[in-house]
Amino acid sequence: MDDKEKIAGLLGPYLNDGHFYVVDIQVAGRRGGHIKVTILLDSDAGITIDECADISRKLGTQMDELNFFGEAPFTLEVSSPGVDYPLTAPRQFVRNVGRQLVVTLADGNTRKGTLESVTSDHIVLVIEPEKKPKSKKKKEADLITEAAPVGPTPILFSQIKKANVEVSFK
Known part of the structure; x- marks a missing residue:
């Protein structure tokens, strides 16, 4: 199972029983250096900045507790896809x-x-x-x-x- 699949699994409890859904997960910088995790979420009614921040705090804390990337530092960014992002789902x-x-x-x-x-x-x-x-x-x-x-x-x-x-x- 790769990092994206593991992160998607961790996200499950924070998606409010399917109210939110994952549009994309990107992990950059895995081969040394600082790791950047970008997660794009949406819902049928849209997603607010506060909802993204709440999910980011909870998921980030969980990833820290699990020592997800070992000793490598990482940045977690959770946001909506934006109007210019291609429709995928x-x-x-x-x-x-x-x-x-x-x-x-x-x-x-x-x-x-x-x-x-x-x-x-x-x-x-x-x-x-x-x-x-x-x-x-x-x-x-x-x-x-x-x-x-x-x-x-x-x-x-x-x-x-x-x-x-x-x-x-x-």
Whole structure:
């Protein structure tokens, strides 16, 4: 069992019976020097700074008592993923229904649209037709390329390489 799995196991009691969930755990500097542990947590209603600080204090104390990294010093950081962090868990997608997403697929193609719904194995993205300048349309019409889908488009979680909320300040 690696450090991430052990930390995830220690986190269990602090997740309020599944109210909070782990988005990511990163351990850097394990091969000597100062170790930095970064834990990203979220919930269906979001997570506050105070909740992150409380979990960080409890987990940090437990890791110290267990002498988790031996004599190596470590820093523990617990926070929420932030709006620019890619969506990874289905629960994160549910929280973002109605928002614009940019989804990179496993085959390298990109889809951009409004997240309409989420099921256990896929999302439905409503893709708007791309607006292109007239001169570009003629050039592209000469090229035989696969047209991007338009309208409600189901995308399996297994096909998603990366998904980000598109932040707009309009």
